[in-house]
Amino acid sequence: MAAPVYIRTKQSIYVQPLSKVRLADVARVTGSKRHMPELEQMVLHQVAEEDRNIVVIDSFMIVEQVLDKFPQMELELIGPNQCVVHVEKHKRQPSPILICAIWILLFIGAAMAIMNFHYDVSMQSVQQKLHFMLTGEEEEHPLWIQVPYSIGLGIGMILFFNHWFQKRFNEEPSPMEVEIFNYQEDLDHYVAIKENKVEKQDVDR
Template sequence: MATPVYIRLKQSVYVRPLATITLGQISRIAGPKRYLPNFHSMEIYQISPEDQNIVVIDGVSIIDQIIQKYPNLDVELLGPNQCVVHVEKERKRPSILLIAGIWLLLFVGAAMAIMNFHYDVSMLEVQQKLHFMLTGKETDHPLWIQIPYSIGLGLGMVLFFNHWFQKRLNEEPSPMEVEIFKYQEDLDHYVAIHENKEGNKHVDR
């Protein structure tokens, strides 16, 4: 009876250029302990200069490599059928002027969006009416409402995004991080499907 080995591929991993990808880097392995060190160090793929920033490793090719070396093992693939490998190339440090320009652009854009929203919903009139209802007096600038409202608006944004510069306020992911994660997951899924289609075209030829 063949010895079972279970392999669960990771959804995606990040490696450096020209790295040698091992089975232990892209998967979790369960099986006989005497085989595990060899499986973890088994070379699956070598990143070459011709590779772009994304490489898809198919689970069937991994099973084929294992069976060739260990024909007495029964290899079962669990979870994803492909692992998307992202090749992280060295990034140049952005200039201070570029960072300042982007920050200024985002700041002005966010300020304009907030002001336009307040203008559309007549926020000033609402605050003036609220001041009249609470005090019985009319004023054009109810500062005792506007100042706390402005401070609360900024604090609310900090709490919403769960970050103060690079410091996380709690362990929960921010909405931005969740959206980035969903985008990355959809991107990896698309790349894996597209790679399979390209492979099938070559097989048909």
């Protein structure tokens, strides 16, 4: 009895417009070496204009096409049931003016959020009372507390996001990267359900 061929589908991939999606692109294949080169180069889908920017390759589609070519082959599927193929169209380089405008907008928004938070919790009053407790004198602007606090706030944000421009302090992902990953995973899961042509055909029947 021939050893089974194991196919592990990828969660998502990115391809160029009008390209051919092969089995090796959407899954990792292992098993009998005899048919491996032919299996990996098998074309599952030809990206067309009507596909727009997303194509869903269903595991049932993979099994159907492989068995159509190799009827006696034993397949074992592991991993996700669908692979979301993102069609990457040519993107224009962002305008430096637009980047600066967005950066200024985000900077002002973040500054306003921090100032409003400090106003809500009466941060200046707390620092004045702290200065009085430590020195016994009243001071409207205790700069020896406010200046280090402001510097520490900025350093804390840099350490929290684990980035200084392109420099990463350690291999741990930042909270922003985790949120982006979770968002992309949820988006791929949604698209895999809503754009799955195989499941749509089953519903129509």
